[in-house]
Amino acid sequence: MSLMLNDFLPAAPEIFLLAMVSLILVIDVYLPERYRLVTYQLSQATLVATTVLVVLLYPVEPVLTFSDSFVLDRMGSVLKVFVLLMSYFAFFYSKEYLRARNLFKGEFYLLGLFAVLGMMVLISGHSFLTLYLGLELLSLSLYAMVALHRDSTAASEAAMKYFILASLASGILLYGISLLYGATGTLDLAELRSAIGAEGEGRNVVLMLGLVFVVVGIAFKLGAVPFHMWVPDLYQGAPTPVTLFIGTAPKLAGFAMLMRFLVDGMGGLRGDWSDMLVILAILSLAVGNIVAIAQTNLKRMLGYSTIAHMGYMFLGMIAGTTAGYAASMFYIIVYALMAMGGFGMIILLSRAGFESDRLDDFRGLNERSPWYAFLMLVLMMSMGGLPPFLGFWAKWSVLRELVAVDMVWLAVVSVVFSLIGLFYYIRIVRLMYFEKPADHSTVAAPADMRVMISTNGLAILALGLYPGALMAVCISAFAV
């Protein structure tokens, strides 16, 4: 067999991104320290150009290439656009933070771009081999990004914990894949699907054990309870821009991984894996929402909030309909937008030597800066899921799909937990508006950072008032 130009075309964004990363890598080595900004600008330009390529190649029908190990479909393209957009914002927010702390190095952006490439490979993976390699490319880059701040013991400890637990998760996932391969003799998702059969005719005990290992591996990576131990420590210990990056774009890739493995590959075993997801979802909702109340560190609190939000994301998958998957995708995109705003606010309010990551640092923010207090209010209310903010529509759409398949009890349980969770989001609002500030310094952030964070907050507000457009995009990604 030989490869033609047409075989490469569907992967053009990935190929372009890789070529640009390699180019930036070489340029960065020869750049004098004072021109380090060029690396940043080139990275951002690369992300923009890659986004354009992804949009230009938006497919009508799924296209398979590279011996069926790569798939270009609508879900993948939508997710890739959001991954690139979030990475753009994440890089933007990180610039001033890293500069003020003498961490502004080319490697941060290079590893970030490699991570983006890993996410794109993962999103487009159509065989176990490419899915796994994409995941490893993403994870390896993230481990190094967490550890980049060498002087911080917290960051090193977080990196170590993340590295060991995520490697364990990779091992578990690989073992599951090997069992699936043993049962069906294929690495290809479409062949696996036909070997299992539409209603699980080929179901046997080897497939089941493989499925359990795969679900556990994915749950580890997504940080669902009871495999969540690394999440709070990582979120708190990592430098805030890295936390922001890990908390946003990779979640979309994680959703894609879930879709590829469970729906595209093992759709026939839906009855089995949705039961497993029910357990993961309920535990995640409980632990995420209840333990978050006891936190005094905002980054750690948002870590627990991530765990809870992963639980909500599972709800749409449990519904098991196309509309349910679309609702899950809507949820994860909305969550990533909100998390970006939340961590962006921590970066905005911090300065060299002062992290602004404790809840007390938000005390009386309204007196220091009414505008940012308002943006934070929007973010927290949205995360808590109060109408008419965006987070409400996300929760509403997954719950609606759950009720549509007669799983009312699970919907009720999740509503109860989100009411509990509302408490700690509202506590921040109370601190900002009804308490006296301990620190009277004004918010000193560069103008471009102010503009971006305001855009972020206003986008959440606007999408909350008109959620239809984003929802329509998610539904069209799954429309046949």
Next chain:
Amino acid sequence: MVEQLVFYALSGILVFAGSMVVTVRNPIHAALFLVLAFFTTAGIWLLLDAEFLAMTLVLVYVGAVMVLFLFIIMMLDINLVVLREGFSRYLPVGILIAVLLGLEIVMVLGPSQFGLDIVPAPAHHGPAYSNIEELGGVLYTVYVYPFEIAAVILLVAIVAAIALSLSGRVKKRRGQRPEEQVVVNPRERVRLVKMAAERPDSETP
């Protein structure tokens, strides 16, 4: 028959070596047991007619990777007492999980699922069969995409290793410069600045 005996002998050694890697006290011994595990694995691969992979495993892992491992273990002054801390505390949980996993695997991977009637034994190839040719035929065609990603992962490993080990150590400063020290102006050495309050890095999680 002989083949089966060889297989069971190699597998027995492999399982023994694997369990020794995680239980022996001395890290050097652990690394050497890992070498033994690699050798026996190579033997099992030879039984499957995968000569090229078997040779590569010995050359790359035993010859290069494990030797580096041994160097690193010898160079780092590892405190064995700290390393073994909590071993007996975690042992019951570890044994429980290992036994459960072992039981599951025995139940699942038994002859009922992987018997010779379900998965036939691989046919042996004649002496004219070339492993390398078969691998080369698919590596750059069917598997070109995963192959390239694997290459990118290695590149990330290089970038990450350099970024993590070289940070802040590139300054070249050799000896004193007396002429600069003599002409120094006190105003250049002490500068009073007004700055916002700081707080030490948040406590370790």
